[in-house]
Amino acid sequence: MFNPKTIRQDFPIFSQNPRGEKLVYLDSAATSQKPQVVLDAITKYYQTSNANVHRGVHQLSDRSTQVWDESRATIAKFFDANPEELIITRNTTEAINGVAYGWGDHNVQFGDIILTTLMEHHSNIVCWQELARRTGATVEYIEITKEGRLDQKSLAAKLSLPKVRLLALTHVSNTLGTLNPVAEIIVQARALQPDIRILIDAAQSAPHIPVSFAKLDVDFLVFSGHKMLGPMGIGGLLVRQSLLQSGEMRPWLFGGGMIAAVTKDATTFTDELSERFVAGTPDVASAVGLAAACAYLTKLHMSDVGQHDLELVLYALEKLSAIPELEIIGPQDFSESEVDRVGSVAFIYKGVHAHDVAQVLDSVGVAVRSGHHCTMPLHEQFGWVASVRASCNIYNTTADIDALVTGLAKVRQVFKV
Numbered sequence: 001m002f003n004p005k006t007i008r009q010d011f012p013i014f015s016q017n018p019r020g021e022k023l024v025y026l027d028s029a030a031t032s033q034k035p036q037v038v039l040d041a042i043t044k045y046y047q048t049s050n051a052n053v054h055r056g057v058h059q060l061s062d063r064s065t066q067v068w069d070e071s072r073a074t075i076a077k078f079f080d081a082n083p084e085e086l087i088i089t090r091n092t093t094e095a096i097n098g099v100a101y102g103w104g105d106h107n108v109q110f111g112d113i114i115l116t117t118l119m120e121h122h123s124n125i126v127c128w129q130e131l132a133r134r135t136g137a138t139v140e141y142i143e144i145t146k147e148g149r150l151d152q153k154s155l156a157a158k159l160s161l162p163k164v165r166l167l168a169l170t171h172v173s174n175t176l177g178t179l180n181p182v183a184e185i186i187v188q189a190r191a192l193q194p195d196i197r198i199l200i201d202a203a204q205s206a207p208h209i210p211v212s213f214a215k216l217d218v219d220f221l222v223f224s225g226h227k228m229l230g231p232m233g234i235g236g237l238l239v240r241q242s243l244l245q246s247g248e249m250r251p252w253l254f255g256g257g258m259i260a261a262v263t264k265d266a267t268t269f270t271d272e273l274s275e276r277f278v279a280g281t282p283d284v285a286s287a288v289g290l291a292a293a294c295a296y297l298t299k300l301h302m303s304d305v306g307q308h309d310l311e312l313v314l315y316a317l318e319k320l321s322a323i324p325e326l327e328i329i330g331p332q333d334f335s336e337s338e339v340d341r342v343g344s345v346a347f348i349y350k351g352v353h354a355h356d357v358a359q360v361l362d363s364v365g366v367a368v369r370s371g372h373h374c375t376m377p378l379h380e381q382f383g384w385v386a387s388v389r390a391s392c393n394i395y396n397t398t399a400d401i402d403a404l405v406t407g408l409a410k411v412r413q414v415f416k417v
């Protein structure tokens, strides 16, 4: 049975109280807390299996290689992907850069269009601006409705432009919380642009809802381990196997284990897909930690994780929308059976800067994020200077939302608005 109160006990950070108060952590969209099983898995790896992978003939190196391969398999399975399709990166940002360099530099040409949206995290904008600068392509943006959803007219119009080579789209917006109907959009995009490649940014969906790389029929899918209970410094890029096999997607970092033979003049690379993208010594311990996080989430059942998230988001929306000083950002006009919102609720406190709100909340032990959340184009479009974001994970309860609401009453007292 999914019970956030007992789940919370799995996370040692919640039993630390440096300021003598209970930690109300509502900043999981920035990074999640880590359960003890993840910390233990990392420690155990270093205590029992630490050696470099694929390079030694000794037993410890064999064990480390086995642990690395098993961890990759667990992570890939979590995303319903083949282990050969998984390229380990440091985070989502590095994974998107990998697509820009490893695929974009070889496949995007002058005059092509790279299509993204105005609700993307900067990581899913800047890499494309840079790719456009290198290749002479153009970046186009799908507009957002005032409710915080992708504008269907704009989507259809932009997908009908000539030579749309790539659609790079977030699954869940880290600011609006909007859950985009990616499966439908992928079908629409392929019907309008048969040669298109599609990248889904799953950084904010993978921690909360089931994500199937196989079922989505997508070419690239990126995620960050640290947002889904895993350690910092590890993430992933899933690439459709046929793009790897055909060489359409190529390595973008060179050296180390990916090499077959080197002469003074030239290098040949391994044919093994899972090796071809491993340049240098990989972060085995973090892969072990992320695999432990995936196993932990799988045991909880991602459908139950999603249900818990939904209940918390709806509770937060109900409580926060009753506060007249707040302007809530992102979709709210849904029926309970069609909630297209995941993970977070962001808002503007009228008359008080978001950083001031966050500071008052911090003074009562409530950790939220304030600022533009790396979505400046989105903030600019709506004329927001900054916003406050409360984001949840499996260890949050309605009591955390209540603490946020109580903290907001203190904001009113302090700023007399």
Ligand SMILES: Cc1ncc(COP(=O)(O)O)c(C=O)c1O
Pocket: 029, 030, 091, 092, 093, 094, 121, 123, 124, 170, 172, 173, 174, 201, 203, 204, 224
């Ligand atoms: C939707 C989205 N994409 C990309 C990123 C970048 O993730 P990272 O900093 O782990 O690379 C984030 C981080 O908040 C995000 O929310």
